Amino acid sequence: MKKIILSIIILLTICFKASSHVDHYSNYNYLEYELFRNNQSIGYHKYEFNREKNNLLIKSEVQFKITKLGVDLYRYYAESEEIYENDRFIKFKSKTTQNKKAKYVNIQRNKQKNNLIIDGSSYKGEADKDAIVGTWWNHEIVKAKAQISAISGRIIEQTVTFVGKEEVKLGNTTYQTLHFNFKSSDNTLPDNKKLNTDIWYDENTKLWIKAAFEKRGYWEYRLKTYK
Numbered sequence: 001m002k003k004i005i006l007s008i009i010i011l012l013t014i015c016f017k018a019s020s021h022v023d024h025y026s027n028y029n030y031l032e033y034e035l036f037r038n039n040q041s042i043g044y045h046k047y048e049f050n051r052e053k054n055n056l057l058i059k060s061e062v063q064f065k066i067t068k069l070g071v072d073l074y075r076y077y078a079e080s081e082e083i084y085e086n087d088r089f090i091k092f093k094s095k096t097t098q099n100k101k102a103k104y105v106n107i108q109r110n111k112q113k114n115n116l117i118i119d120g121s122s123y124k125g126e127a128d129k130d131a132i133v134g135t136w137w138n139h140e141i142v143k144a145k146a147q148i149s150a151i152s153g154r155i156i157e158q159t160v161t162f163v164g165k166e167e168v169k170l171g172n173t174t175y176q177t178l179h180f181n182f183k184s185s186d187n188t189l190p191d192n193k194k195l196n197t198d199i200w201y202d203e204n205t206k207l208w209i210k211a212a213f214e215k216r217g218y219w220e221y222r223l224k225t226y227k
Helices: 002-011 139-143
Strands: 030-037 040-052 057-069 071-085 086-100 101-110 115-120 124-127 146-148 155-170 173-184 196-202 208-212 218-226
Touching: 139 155, 139 196, 155 196, 155 208, 173 208
Parallel strands: none
Antiparallel strands: 030 040, 030 218, 040 057, 057 071, 071 086, 086 101, 101 115, 115 124, 146 155, 155 173, 173 196, 196 208, 208 218
């Protein structure tokens, strides 16, 4: 069970480049994804986009639980906020509860050194300005060489491979997508901390459509609604 949860956490913690181009989301105000395990719905991930002049504030909420025979084995809840100014990452903060264990991270852009300052439950220090933190909505993740955990601040190097163009059908809608695979660059990491996740983005709009990985079951994020 711990390995499953760590894999989910890795899935939830991989985006937001310091100089990210987020203008491809300028037409969206709300995104909602449904989380499935072995084709059974277990939770959700929601985003709200708030704009004021050149500022963009994104609020995120994630919640899921793993249940067996009517008993809740694991509960997860996280909320976060991030700010962009003139299409440039400024800061990020999050609080996470895994059962009764609390974690946090605060990340801020340092204009003097042109890097990132991290204060997290797993790491405190500096990071390269091009590192990424957060979740999958920002298509710029495909260009990043490293990620920052949006839960604890841990830095993980990644390798991204373009798999190809694919049709993805969700409900009554068929999307023409670009399929990418994300893996940890460091092969010395324990298996339960290695990243191996597939992500699909709409070919034209770059909207995040789906994410999937396998670890003692098949897990998927599926786009549910957007506006």
